[in-house]
Amino acid sequence: MADSPREGKLARAPAFIQLTDMACESMGGQILFATDDFFAPAENLIKSDSPSFKEHEYTEFGKWMDGWQTRRKRIPGHDWCIVRLGIQGIIRGFDVDVSYFVGDHPPRMSIQAACLxxxxxxxxxxxxxxxxxxxTPEEFEAIAEFKSDDWDYLVPMxxxxxxxxxxxxxxxxxxxQQRWTHIRLNIYPDGGIARLRVYGTGQKDWAxxxxxxxxxLVTIAYGGAxxxxxxxxxxxxxxxIGVGQAKSMADGWETARRLDRPPILENxxxxxxxxxxxxxxxxRLAHPGVITQIEIDTKYFKGNSPDSCKLDGCILTAQEEEDMIRQKWDLPSHRWKPLLPVTKLSPDESHLFDSLTLELQDVITHVRFTITPDxxxxxxxxxxxxxxxxxxRPRERPMMRFSVKLGFKANL
Known part of the structure; x- marks a missing residue:
């Protein structure tokens, strides 16, 4: 059950909005069903960008709105939609954004969830x-198989x-703390919502x-972070570590140019x-494990890819991770073990490397990815x-043995 504020809104943005939006279309989220899409389709709820407003734009059905907006209900019941999460896992919080729906927002809402x-x-x-x-009646009949009326309430009305x-x-x-795969958003009785953000962390069923x-092992979809x-x-x-291929430079990690670059570069x-x-x-890996293959993709970074990179791994308990975060990762160098030595990178290219792990035979929990210079x-x-x-695993390497230190938590 949600620990929700009485007025349905906090004075300041909570910390959980720094987590991944598990329902976002860019993460693979999908609208499976909506009772009504008269003014604007439910797919707008899970757009990755912020809602916008076009003051003088209309469609043949009414005012153009960047969100999900149903008609004014004149039959019994209320409107609702079902979202299949692109990233399935533990939900830490919701943001129900009603931007630009002044006069058209639903008076009340609730959210249910299921793990299917x-x-x-x-x-x-x-x-x-x-x-x-x-x-349509056929769609109502098909969605009834989900029995979503019986799903757990994470946010009551x-x-x-x-x-x-x-x-x-x-x-x-x-x-x-339960793993969830689907969300049902109920609005009472009708109206418009601009965006639904479902913040949390991925969790895979490793069994x-x-x-x-x-x-x-590092993908955000499984719980990497x-x-x-x-x-x-x-x-x-x-x-x-996002889902799928990058869509542009904005969908990657990019740093500023370092100011300590020498005036004239040498190699x-x-x-x-x-x-x-x-x-x-x-x-932090989604699960402690042995890394055997490393892929580093610089797609779209044609004039601003790093010159080189390296990858190191270590094993840390949850408490050690917390200590390192406070110390800004001033971890002694001997704790890091090389997974990939300093390696030249090319722009706009996918690079595939074998990890040194097969020689070191070590399980790791964390990796440090270093690029030079920027x-x-x-x-x-x-x-x-x-x-x-x-x-x-198959016994092609019978001498490999693995162990993990006590105290590590795969999902904090």
Whole structure:
């Protein structure tokens, strides 16, 4: 159940909005059903950009609005929609944004959630964007198989407060530790909502993992997270571990140009630039494991990719991670073990490397990705095997043994 404020809105933005929007279309979120899309389709709820307003623009059905807006209800019931989360996991909070819907926002809303197994989800008709229409009887019949009326309430029926765009966010912190896959947004009885943000952390069902197939252990979809970085002037390091391929430079990690660059650059015999500074980002893996393959993609970074990079790993308990965050990751150098030595990078290219882990035979919990001197990277993929199932791998390397220190928590 939500630990929600009485007025449905906090005076200041809560810390949970720094987490990933698990419902966002860029993360793979999808609208499965909506009772009505008369003025504006529910797909607008999960757009990645902020809502906008066009004062003099109208459609054949009414005022153009950047959100989900239903017609004024003249039949029994209320409107609702179902969202399949792009990132499935633990929800820390919601933001129900009613920007620009002054006079048209729903007086009340509630949010339900469910955790549905992938292979047991009912099939429903492919949804088409159809402003000016409502759900058909066939769609209602298909969505009834989800039994969403019985889903758990994370936010009970609560009053919504409208306001100007900078004060139209209704925040709801969530205490549930359960894994969720689907959300049902109820509005009472009708109206418009600009955006629904579902903030949290990914969590994979590791018990269902194929022990023969390597997984991306750092992806945000499974619970990987950036826990420290030196610079993020143009883009946060969490972008590198996002879902799918990067869509532009804005969808990667990019730092400012370092001011300590020498006036004239030189390189060594291997073509690596000789520079005094670097930038770095530290990631907590979604699960402790052995990394076997490293992918570093500089797509879209054609004139601003790093000259070189390296990757190191370590194993830390939850308490040690907290200590390092306070100390800005001043971890003794001997704690870091190389996974990838200093390696030249090319612009706008995907690079694939074998990790040194197979020689070191070490499980790790955290990695530090270092670029020299600065620049941008679109994606970082670290494929390998979770430690809990490493011993189930084929026995082509019978001497490999894995262990994890006590006290580590895979998901903080």
């Amino acid at each position: 197994e992938e292979d047991k989800q009912p099939e429903i008709p492919q949804r088409a964007l159809r402003t000016g229409a409502g759900a 609560t009053e919504l407060k409208p306001g100007k765009p900078d004060s139209s966010h209704n925040y709801f912190p969530i205490n549930s 269902m993992t194929d022990p023969k197939e390597p997984l991306d 950036c826990v420290g970085f030196s610079n993020a002037h143009f883009g946060h390091p969490n972008n590198m 060594d015999e291997n073509g690596i630039l000789l520079l005094p500074g670097c930038e770095w980002a530290v990631f 620049g941008g990277v679109s994606r970082l993929r670290l494929k390998g095997f979770p430690s809990s199932i490493c011993l189930l």
